Amino acid sequence: MRKRIISLFLILAIYIIASNSTFYTYTIGQNNKWKITQDAYLVSEIILEDAGLYYPEDMYLEGGKLYIADSGNARIVVYDLKTRKYSEVGEWSLFTPTAVFVDDKYIYVADAGLSEIVIFDKEGNEIRRIGKPKSILFGQYTKFKPKKVVVDKRGNFYIVSEGSLDGIIQLDRNGEFLGYFGANKVRITALDKFIDLFYSKQQKERLLTRTPKPYFNIAIDDKGLVYTITQKERGDAIKKHNTLGNNILYLSRLNLMVDEENFVDITVDKEGRIFALTETGLIYEYDQEGNLIFSFGGRAISYDKNGLFSVASSIEVDEEGKIYVLDKEKGIVQVFNPTVYALKIHRALDLYMQGKYIESKSIWEDVLKYDGYSSIIHNGLGKAYFQEGNYKYAALHFKVAYNKREYSNVFWEIRNQFLQNNMKAILIVLFLIFIFYEIVGRILKLKNYKLKITIKNKLLSDIFYLKNILRHPIDSFYYLRKGTYGSILSATIIYGLFAIVVIFDYMGRSFLFNLNTSERSVGYVLLSTIVPVFLWVFSNYLVSSITDGRGTLKNIYIFTAYSFAPYIIFQPFIIFLTYILTYNESFLINFGSFFIISWTLIILFVGVKETHDYHVKGTIGSILYSLIWILVIVLVFSIVYMLWDQIFETVYGIIQEVLYRVR
Structure with missing residues (x-):
């Protein structure tokens, strides 16, 4: 009887967890294949249901408050996560706000309808507006339709403008044009190279339109590194730019990231983990190097369910690891709390990224009990064993993680150890083979005998x-x-x-x-x-x-x-x-x-x-x-x-x- 009661309680607990589950959480397993893993996040609450949001485009989290660009109502909604109350900013100053960014002093709003960046103080008072740059270098006929904006600690603006093919527009704190930042590269296919051999310059100018793809959204971290997303790209849809605009995200540069072609927003947490959101509500979480940790969420097609979205438009992460996702069509924000499984992986990754591989080993081994086939777990264990000098187990884990580059480094160490331990024996065997070959050759030469094999069949x-x-x-x-x-x-x-x-x-x-x-x-x-x-x-x-x-x-x-x-x-x-x-x-x-x-x-x-x-x-x-x-x-x-x-x-x-x- 007691066992039955315990079983009933377990079933009830599983049901409660499953009811808050975001359908399935996926990760990359053996041979780089998708696999279902433990739930990484669970929906804890839904907020702003009564705020009357109408097609909100963007969201920013700062100081315990959510700032939402409510594009349909031409306002910025400020929601206090502690008091659960909200206020409005810019209801008489904005037209179609499409992005919001907040620092310690100001609220920056990109308004594509006004073709301006509108700046407010924290009390909601308009400070000033920044319009199209007047610099000759920017161009008289170049369009200025700011869709997204971020600001670094020096006050410089990074603006994603609608249809801008030259990269991110960079302005100083006074709105003066500094140049374009980190433009996408033009992809040249094999067909393009073939055409180049036969088409004249005039034909190529008339028939071929080779232009870089524009950026769709932008984010910036505490170190001043800029993150961008590009739609209709695979393998490098996400980029991490240094101060020179160069992409330094390792897997993205190799065009090897696991990503989507319809990312709409991107954000970064305090540890440098990257979160990207698709329009269909899929949430991708990456480590600092671009390795996929989790993917979860999705689109609500026939019915509503926690963790699913109609049209997702923005994502934010707080210091506790909670994820906030804005649903553009429903006008709500869903809050995801990390599970114990996710928190342990985050802790292990933090140690891993700090180079404390051995310290992270016990956590990785603990997490391995939750999922024995996750690539990122085996990758962490491989690093730990590699630092310990246990190359055999390091190779085993890197092989499961399908990390060929690290496996190669381990194999080099294994091969090096083998050669050091057996070099004398190898040299002796080679020397004996050489001596045997020389002796047989000299005997045959002295007897003037040619070895000839005749095959009669x-x-x-x-x-x-x-x-x-x-x-x-x-x-x-x-x-x-x-x-x-x-x-x-x-x-x-x-x-x-x-x-x-x-x-x-x-x-x-x-x-x-x-x-x-x-x-x-x-x-x-x-x-x-x-x-x-x-x-x-x-x-x-x-x-x-x-x-x-x-x-x-x-x-x-x-x-x-x-x-x-x-x-x-x-x-x-x-x-x-x-x-x-x-x-x-x-x-x-x-x-x-x-x-x-x-x-x-x-x-x-x-x-x-x-x-x-x-x-x-x-x-x-x-x-x-x-x-x-x-x-x-x-x-x-x-x-x-x-x-x-x-x-x-x-x-x-x-x-x-x-x-x-x-x-």
């Missing part, structure tokens, strides 16, 4: 003929065409070897250099390897039939297989090197793979030329036409597949109709 001889392709490709392809060497069976076996090497190259590399980031299956890799090869064989045969090539379908099938000789023989050594080298030596892996693939393509080129007896120009044409034929075949197959699917559905519908009428 025809099939084995054909397979080992691969090595001749490397040394004498022209002569080797001649003998393949004549039928002296090579057969359908040997070529098929070589294709099998090629497929095995491709599978190991794609799926068998070490963690640092693994290419299988999408976790493709062996069947997928095999299909995506073999199908293009056979399409090439068939397409090249069609082209050679038209262009008087001398090679038959059998010849093409055989020489294509033997063309893979460099890849089959040498790529396994590159795969082996991935287990020895670190990120700092990745050049050797990349260059080696590039060299081997280039060598393979050159041999394939020679094979086409010698098999079909083409000149260089004819060989190039044959290869290009074969590639075009491959595209045509793929296109036709796609069309037939779609039509067949529709025909099947139509026939099935007719049969169903007939059966229904027969009944």
Whole structure:
């Protein structure tokens, strides 16, 4: 009976927590995949329901008060979080306030409708207005529509103006134009680079509009670092600017952040953690380096629920870690309180960011009980073990966190320790191998004896003929065409070897250099390897039939297989090197793979030329036409597949109709 009562209390407690839950809290787990984790925040209350907010655009938290840019009512609402009372500022001075910023003395309001920054004191008295800069450098015809504004400790203004492509407008305390701050870079795609090769300057000016994307919102921290968000960007939607305007957010510079394309607001807490809000109500929390900690919230579609929003527009964080989110459509603010789980992670992160990795270890281990697969937890533990010198466990945690860069540093230490402990044995083994090689060489030389291995089996001889392709490709392809060497069976076996090497190259590399980031299956890799090869064989045969090539379908099938000789023989050594080298030596892996693939393509080129007896120009044409034929075949197959699917559905519908009428 007692157990049943306890169980009932537990169920009731879970229900109460779940009722305040923000649906689900997500984080990044193993292999950089999204996963559900413990609730990081719970909605504690909803405020300003009776304030009559009408399409509020922005919010700022300062001194225990919320300042809300109530755009629809042309006012600033000041809500005291202690007394639960609110007052109004600027109800006769503003038109469409879209942003508010507050410091120790003043309230700064960006009013896009007035095209001005309106400044009030804390009592609500208007102090002055700052309009369009009169500087020649700003430009006579440049628009000034301030949408967002922040002010640093020196009194300088940072203004996001509607449609400004040159960056953030920077003004001094007197409203004088200082210049543009931290403009976005123009993205040049592969297509743009291709167009640049063929278009004239006049054509590019007329047809191409390459302009940087404007910033959407802005924030500033206590250190004077400016944070911006850019919409319709992925990987670097959030930027952290230093005083020169350069982006110093590590993952953002690498275009590797987990972010969204529809961020509408951003804020920073006292510890430097970044909070970004999407219009759909998703809240993203990052550490100082741009690593995702949590993502929660969302849009209320069919019904209202705590933690969900209709149209979210602004976010703020107080000193206790509470999050305030403004709902533009409902005209309310929801308050989120951090759970014990979130507070522990914050504490561990604070120590982590201070470089106190060992001190943070016990907290990380405690948090690991809540979620054993969170990347940020394993990342913290990896750092702690790394500082302790426990490289084995550090590598394990960095691997779970999918942190390849830190794993590389740990692996370097592990490799260094191994070499230091075993260097004598390694040198002795190498010396013995060298001595053995020299002795055998001298004995054979004294006896004037040449070691020659004769392979009597025809099939084995054909397979080992691969090595001749490397040394004498022209002569080797001649003998393949004549039928002296090579057969359908040997070529098929070589294709099998090629497929095995491709599978190991794609799926068998070490963690640092693994290419299988999408976790493709062996069947997928095999299909995506073999199908293009056979399409090439068939397409090249069609082209050679038209262009008087001398090679038959059998010849093409055989020489294509033997063309893979460099890849089959040498790529396994590159795969082996991935287990020895670190990120700092990745050049050797990349260059080696590039060299081997280039060598393979050159041999394939020679094979086409010698098999079909083409000149260089004819060989190039044959290869290009074969590639075009491959595209045509793929296109036709796609069309037939779609039509067949529709025909099947139509026939099935007719049969169903007939059966229904027969009944």
